[in-house]
Amino acid sequence: MVSTHDEDDPAVVAAFVAGDADAFARIYERWSPLVYSLALRSLKQIRAAEDVTEHVFTTAWDRRASIDPDQLVVSAWLIRLTHDELAGRADAAGGAVTTAPGGPAGEAAEQDIIERLSVTDGLTHLDAPDRRVLQLALVDHLSHDEIAERTNLPPLAVRAKIHQSLMTLRDQLEVQTGAH
Amino acid sequence: MHTDPDLLSLAALGEPLEPDDHAHLVGCAECRDQLAGLQRVVELGREAGLERLQEPPAHLWDRIRDELGLSVAPERGADAFPPPPAPASATGRTDGSDRAGFDLGAVDPTSRATASVTLSVDGHGRRILQLALEADGPQHGLRHAWLVRHDDPSRRELLGMLDGPFGVWTIDQSLDLGLWSVLEVSQRAEDGVGDEALVRGDLAAIS
Numbered sequence: 001m002v003s004t005h006d007e008d009d010p011a012v013v014a015a016f017v018a019g020d021a022d023a024f025a026r027i028y029e030r031w032s033p034l035v036y037s038l039a040l041r042s043l044k045q046i047r048a049a050e051d052v053t054e055h056v057f058t059t060a061w062d063r064r065a066s067i068d069p070d071q072l073v074v075s076a077w078l079i080r081l082t083h084d085e086l087a088g089r090a091d092a093a094g095g096a097v098t099t100a101p102g103g104p105a106g107e108a109a110e111q112d113i114i115e116r117l118s119v120t121d122g123l124t125h126l127d128a129p130d131r132r133v134l135q136l137a138l139v140d141h142l143s144h145d146e147i148a149e150r151t152n153l154p155p156l157a158v159r160a161k162i163h164q165s166l167m168t169l170r171d172q173l174e175v176q177t178g179a180h
Numbered sequence: 181m182h183t184d185p186d187l188l189s190l191a192a193l194g195e196p197l198e199p200d201d202h203a204h205l206v207g208c209a210e211c212r213d214q215l216a217g218l219q220r221v222v223e224l225g226r227e228a229g230l231e232r233l234q235e236p237p238a239h240l241w242d243r244i245r246d247e248l249g250l251s252v253a254p255e256r257g258a259d260a261f262p263p264p265p266a267p268a269s270a271t272g273r274t275d276g277s278d279r280a281g282f283d284l285g286a287v288d289p290t291s292r293a294t295a296s297v298t299l300s301v302d303g304h305g306r307r308i309l310q311l312a313l314e315a316d317g318p319q320h321g322l323r324h325a326w327l328v329r330h331d332d333p334s335r336r337e338l339l340g341m342l343d344g345p346f347g348v349w350t351i352d353q354s355l356d357l358g359l360w361s362v363l364e365v366s367q368r369a370e371d372g373v374g375d376e377a378l379v380r381g382d383l384a385a386i387s
Contacts, residue, residue: 021250028241036236046296046312046345053236057244119224120231137193138225144190163189170221 014069024064028057031075034121035082041113042086052089056081076175079114086110111177118176122169133158134165183211192218232348234312237296238281284311284363284381292316295365295379306350307357313345313365315378321368323347324375327355328362330382336364357383 015023032053039052059081067077090106123131133151136142144162148155183201191197192215197205205211245252284295293315300308311325323342329335337360339349351357361384366375 021252024250025241025252028244032240033233033235036240037233040234046314050236050240053240054244054247058247061248061250115220115224116227116231117233119221120228120233123225123228124233134225138222139229141194143195159186159190162193163186166189166192166218166221166225167185169225170217173221173224174217 010069013072013074016074017064017067017069017072019064024057024061027060027074030125031078032057034075034117035078037117038079038082038113039086041117042110043089048089052082052085055085059085073175075172076178079176083110083114114177115173118173119169122172126165126168130161130165133161137162182208185214188215189218191215192222194222232346234310234346235281235298237283237298237312239283280383282381282383284365284379287364287377287380291378293378295381297363297381299383305353307353309339309347309349309351309363311342311347311363311365313342313347313379315345315367319344319367320370321372323365323367323378325349326364326366327351327357327360328364329359330361330384331359333362339363 012023012026016027035056036049036053039049039056040046043049043052056078060078123134126134133147133153136147136150137144142150144158145155147153147162148158151158153161183197183204187197187201188211191201191205205215280300281296281298284297286293293313295311295313297312298310300310302308309325313323323344325339325342325347326336327339328337337355339351340347342365362380362382364380365378367378368374369376
């Protein structure tokens with residue numbers, strides 16, 4: 001089932017760009033855990049992660065008018081802002097702020113974190129029945145026939161759900177990790 | 181003709197392919213790319229069980245909203261979540277839409293320790309408590325979180341162990357958070373024998 005969450009709705013994005021505070025609040029509600037978790041994982045300090053999160057969202061609000069709503073993928077943009085803010089802090093502190101190494105190894109480590117949290121976030125936001133089917137495959141390692149038996153769904157429906165969920169996760173992953 | 185995309189997802193999960201489909205893959209770079217992409221998602225999805233998304237504390241939204249001078253309708257934003265359950269509630273249960281964030285204060289006022297806590301309810305109706313501790317002093321030993329009876333501090337139940345500053349726990353459904361409303365984090369003392377309380381707060385006192 002396709003996600004019906006408001007904050008993915010182009011109308012919400014357009015409203016945000018136009019300065020609608022409610023739309024901004026929805027976007028914050030949807031994406032602040034991912035932004036905060038990225039910052040927390042990188043900085044390992046709560047206050048610093050809060051500051052980064054605050055900065056990312058206030059910057060997003062400040063820059064909203066410069067965005068083309070048809071081009072904007074909110075999550076990818078927010079992740080890029082987070083990356084920039086974290087990189088800025090690392091530079092300012094001579095690389096001592098983050099626990100990851102600097103340079104290419106640091107970039108790779110950050111990329112890995114983004115990928116992991118992106119999929120975690122994506123899983124959390126799948127509709128519950130779809131998530132359940134996927135988790136039976138991912139965690140319990142059940143075959144689609146076994147899942148069909150367990151859930152009383154036709155095997156073809158299980159196959160389709162699994163594929164749709166994986167594609168949703170994959171699309172989000174591609175969009176978010178291609179962000180910078 | 182390419183492999184049915186659904187089958188690629190099953191293959192990514194480790195289900196074996198029919199010989200014809202397998203033969204196609206050997207010769208088709210496009211399908212192999214698709215498969216590789218899906219396999220990466222499966223790998224990350226399997227590891228996602230070890231991951232946690234942390235929610236920022238509720239007051240962060242207030243800070244952002246105040247800084248930007250926004251007025252947001254009551255049903256939006258983190259400040260709109262209903263307050264924690266009233267002590268009179270029989271089970272301390274919250275319904276699926278409830279989430280509450282609050283802070284615990286230092287037991288020793290000179291220590292500047294605090295913790296931010298989120299109490300929420302998952303899709304199965306389980307109560308989840310998530311905690312992030314900030315304490316300046318060294319960590320001598322293991323930290324634990326406790327729920328304490330507000331009317332009798334000698335009665336306490338162990339929620340569990342923290343991993344450094346972090347902890348996430350489910351609360352047994354039989355526990356009435358109206359009675360067991362005091363949350364405390366302790367740390368093994370320097371002598372390795374006793375536990376000392378670092379931070380404490382009363383769920384019922386938060387508004």
